[in-house]
Amino acid sequence: MRDLEKTAPARLLEWYDSHARDLPWRIPPKQALNGVRGDPYRVWLSEVMLQQTTVAAVRSYFAAFTTRWPTVQALAAADDADVMGEWAGLGYYARARNLLKCARVVASDYDGVFPDTVDGLRALPGIGPYTAAAIAAIAFDRPAVVVDGNVERVMARLFDVHTPLPSAKAELTDLAGRLTPDTRAGCHAQAVMDLGATICTPRNPACGICPLIADCAAKAAGTAQDLPRKTPKKPKPIRFGVAYIVRRSDGAWLLETRPERGLLGGMLGWPGTGWAETLPDPVPPIAADWRDLSGEVRHTFTHFHLRLALKVAAVGMDARPSRGAFVAATDFRPADLPTVMRKAFDLVRTEVNQEPE
DNA sequence: CATACGTGGGG
DNA sequence: TCCCCAAGTAT
Numbered sequence: 468m469r470d471l472e473k474t475a476p477a478r479l480l481e482w483y484d485s486h487a488r489d490l491p492w493r494i495p496p497k498q499a500l501n502g503v504r505g506d507p508y509r510v511w512l513s514e515v516m517l518q519q520t521t522v523a524a525v526r527s528y529f530a531a532f533t534t535r536w537p538t539v540q541a542l543a544a545a546d547d548a549d550v551m552g553e554w555a556g557l558g559y560y561a562r563a564r565n566l567l568k569c570a571r572v573v574a575s576d577y578d579g580v581f582p583d584t585v586d587g588l589r590a591l592p593g594i595g596p597y598t599a600a601a602i603a604a605i606a607f608d609r610p611a612v613v614v615d616g617n618v619e620r621v622m623a624r625l626f627d628v629h630t631p632l633p634s635a636k637a638e639l640t641d642l643a644g645r646l647t648p649d650t651r652a653g654c655h656a657q658a659v660m661d662l663g664a665t666i667c668t669p670r671n672p673a674c675g676i677c678p679l680i681a682d683c684a685a686k687a688a689g690t691a692q693d694l695p696r697k698t699p700k701k702p703k704p705i706r707f708g709v710a711y712i713v714r715r716s717d718g719a720w721l722l723e724t725r726p727e728r729g730l731l732g733g734m735l736g737w738p739g740t741g742w743a744e745t746l747p748d749p750v751p752p753i754a755a756d757w758r759d760l761s762g763e764v765r766h767t768f769t770h771f772h773l774r775l776a777l778k779v780a781a782v783g784m785d786a787r788p789s790r791g792a793f794v795a796a797t798d799f800r801p802a803d804l805p806t807v808m809r810k811a812f813d814l815v816r817t818e819v820n821q822e823p824e
Numbered sequence: 825c826a827t828a829c830g831t832g833g834g835g
Numbered sequence: 836t837c838c839c840c841a842a843g844t845a846t
Contacts, residue, residue, distance in 0.1 A: 517842040524832065524841085558830030561845075595844045615842045633825085660842055669840065670835070700839090730829070769829055806831060 475625070475682045476648045476655060482678035483658035488665070490522065491529055499654050507581040508539045510606040511569075514598045515562055522664070528557050539581070542567070543574035548724070551733050552803035560805065564733050565593025583607040605653040612644040613656035617663025622646075623695035624667060627684035631696040639695075705772045707746040710739035710764075710808075712779045712815050713753055715786065720799050721752060723791030730768070736808045738791045742773055753788040755780035762814050766807040773807065779815055 484496045492513035494505050512532060516525045531553055536542040542550070547567060554563035569592045573581055581602070582588050588599040600611035619632060622639040630638060648655050666673045674686050685691040713721035723738050725731050730742075738752040751757065757778040764775040801812050 514842065519829090519841055519843055520831080521833075521841050556831075558832090559843085561829065562843090565844080593844070597843055601842070613842085616840085617842065657842090664842080732829090767831085769831090770827080 471625075471682050472645050475679055476646050478678045478682075479646075479658045479662065480648075480651060480654060483654055483661065486661070486665075487654075487657070488522075488661055491526065491533075493657065496654055499651070504608060504653070505606050507583075507602065507606040508542075509533060510602050511539075511581060511594075511598075512566075514601045514605075515566055515593055516557065518562060518598065519559060520557065524557065528554070538579070539570050540574050540579045543570040547733070548735075552735070552800065555734065555803050555805055556809075558806075560732055560734055562593060564727065568592040569594065581606070583609070585609070585611050601656060604656045608651075608653050610647055610649050610652040611656075612640060612647050613659070614640045614643050615660060617660045617667075618643050620669065620695050621659055621663050621667045621679075624672070624685035624691045625679060625683050627688050627690060628694065629690075629696055631698050633698070635695065701770075703767070703771050704744055705774060706742040706744055707774050707776070708740045708742040709746070709749045709776045709778060710737040710811050711752050711757075712737050712777055712811065713755065713788070714779075714781050715793055716781065716783050718796035719793035720796070721788055721791050722794050722799070723752075731805050731807070734805045734808070735803050736805065737811055738788075739775075742771075742775075749778070751778070752790045753780075753782060753786055755782050755786070760814060760818055762818065764807065764810045764814055766810060768807075775807070775811060777811055777815060779819075 487493070487496050489495070492505065492509050494503050513525065513529055516528055535553065536545055545567070550567050551560065551563055554560060572591060573579060583603070585599045585603045588594050588602050589596065594602070597613065597615050600613040603609040603611040604613050619636070619639045622628065622642040623635065626642050628635055628638060662677070662679070666677050672691055674680055674683070674691060677683065680686055683691065685694050711721070721738060722735050725734050725736050727733050740747040740749050757780050760777040760779060764773070764777065766773045766775065801809050804812060
């Protein structure tokens with residue numbers, strides 16, 4: 468064990484120096500070795516986007532955000548609706564709400580400079596234990612213990628830990644801490660995560676090319692495939708709902724901004740019923756002659772499956788909705804919608820296009 | 825400690 | 836088709 472605590476991090480860094488993935492928010496190891504560090508704003512933005520989200524999904528969003536808002540001050544000055552619209556499609560929308568809150572705190576209370584300690588970072592909105600440690604290590608080169616899903620998996624295998632997650636969290640964090648070096652902590656953290664993402668993968672790990680194979684207890688025991696163990700998940704129920712899609716004679720669409728709290732909080736959407744296991748009583752948002760669409764939207768969220776029926780109507784310029792507001796056709800971008808709402812729009816457009824004027 | 829919270833890709 | 840999972844956080 469004592470030996471592994473020195474050899475494993477050394478092998479890991481050696482591997483990272485030649486195999487680090489090229490990512491837009493990353494300082495290449497050769498530069499990092501010379502003391503170059505990433506812009507804390509970009510490190511923070513990338514880490515928030517990467518929470519429970521794949522690198523592939525994040526790339527285009529990171530490019531769009533940093534182009535539109537190059538600094539934390541620029542982001543802090545943005546309109547809420549613009550930020551939510553730019554985040555649309557990336558999921559976990561509380562991240563976008565907290566992103567904006569955090570940017571405004573940093574801009575107003577910290578003069579635009581991110582705190583450089585784990586505790587200081589941890590106090591900011593949307594920054595939890597993982598993200599605080601990641602920013603402290605990557606942007607400020609502090610020897611923080613960075614533990615994400617990758618690190619948990621690598622540690623569980625390296626030390627052949629059979630305790631299921633999430634119970635094993637504390638134990639795996641302790642093990643990760645033993646391997647965290649005092650220097651190059653940012654590179655070390657990214658190295659473990661890269662290893663987990665590309666070699667020590669959840670399924671079919673590529674142990675044959677792993678730089679830590681000589682240290683890996685699970686490989687020796689033949690248990691790598693089965694680790695980390697996880698407590699079984701609950702089945703997802705099916706929920707039902709109705710959404711109303713209204714077009715005014717000038718082409719405007721009836722939309723509403725959803726409440727800040729809860730599912731898709733703060734995002735644009737079509738007015739409709741709530742979503743429940745028995746279909747709620749539909750209450751139209753405006754008086755109109757409704758037509759039921761033949762198809763339905765099927766969408767799966769984290770904890771339930773949704774089947775969303777659609778009702779469509781055309782209304783005149785004098786129609787007054789009981790909820791939501793009309794958005795001019797020129798101001799409406801389907802890309803501003805969360806995916807389930809965009810699916811609904813796509814379905815309406817498809818069915819309407821099949822009919823003659 | 826458990827639950828709510830998105831989405832897209834891979835097997 | 837279906838299940839798993841991904842650089843987690845807030846409550």
